[in-house]
Amino acid sequence: MASAQNIVNALKKQGITHAVGVPDNGSARIYELLRAEPDIEVITVTREGEAFAIASGLYVGGKQPIIIIQNTGFLEAGDAIRGTVVNMQVPVVVFIGYRGYHNRDAEGQWVDSVATFLEPTLRAWRLPYEMLETDADIGCIPRAFANAAATSLPAAVLLIGHAT
Numbered sequence: 387m388a389s390a391q392n393i394v395n396a397l398k399k400q401g402i403t404h405a406v407g408v409p410d411n412g413s414a415r416i417y418e419l420l421r422a423e424p425d426i427e428v429i430t431v432t433r434e435g436e437a438f439a440i441a442s443g444l445y446v447g448g449k450q451p452i453i454i455i456q457n458t459g460f461l462e463a464g465d466a467i468r469g470t471v472v473n474m475q476v477p478v479v480v481f482i483g484y485r486g487y488h489n490r491d492a493e494g495q496w497v498d499s500v501a502t503f504l505e506p507t508l509r510a511w512r513l514p515y516e517m518l519e520t521d522a523d524i525g526c527i528p529r530a531f532a533n534a535a536a537t538s539l540p541a542a543v544l545l546i547g548h549a550t
Contacts (some may be wrong), residue, residue, distance in 0.1 A: 389521050390415035390549035394423070396527040397452065399478075402426060404444050406437045407454035412483040416454065434459030435466030441478050441543070442470040456483040457504045457544075466509075469538070477534035477541075479527075484517070484544045508542060519546035538549045 393416055397405075406429045409417045421428050431437050434455045441451040455463070459481050471478055496502050510517050514533050516540030517528035526543055534541040 387520065387547045387550050388518055388523065392524050393518070393527070393549055395421045396524050398423065400401075400425070400531045401450050402529065403449040403452055404429060404441070405452040406431065406441045406451050407481075408432075408434055408452070408456070408459055408471050409438065410456045410483050410485075412521070412545055413454050413481065413483070415549050416481075419444050432524070434463040436438060438463055438466045438470045438478075441531050442474050443474045445476045445478060447455070452479050452481060454481040454483075458500050459504060460502065461510050467511070470542045475538040475541055477538050479530045479534055480540050480542045481518075482515075482542050482544050484546050485544050487544075504544070513540055515542035516546055517544045517546055 403425070404427045405417070405420045408431060418430060420426050429440060431440065435456060437453045441453050444451040460480070470476065482504070483503060484495055484501065486501030489497040489501070491497055514527065517523065518526050530543050532540040
């Protein structure tokens with residue numbers, strides 16, 4: 387599993403100003419560490435769609451936000467994603483907890499159906515993504531920021547497991 391501290395260190399190198407989203411079990415430690423950072427404001431929302439709207443407003447206001455949510459909320463927020471960060475061309479990096487990724491039955495099929503929909507949805511929306519499961523994958527964070535900046539569109543980092 388990836389170290390939450392290493393993730394936060396990589397985010398600080400990208401100059402983020404805000405983290406917006408809904409904490410879950412996998413991202414709880416990341417949120418905890420971000421709250422302790424004096425130069426980063428954490429904004430928790432009640433619905434994931436709100437995170438995209440708030441991050442878009444922060445970006446328009448000259449800030450560097452990220453979004454941290456779970457895959458279930460990402461799928462629920464589809465219209466907010468389309469109507470804000472995609473239509474407005476907001477180059478935000480979205481950290482998505484990949485709930486259900488490791489939960490498979492004896493035949494290798496996902497037990498939690500949400501795991502079956504995340505990657506096909508990202509591909510359908512043409513949103514680039516990489517997976518972050520261990521500290522060896524931390525390099526995907528600066529690549530996501532570079533990709534978002536180059537395209538003026540969101541890029542995703544899929545968080546596999548619980549950050550420790």
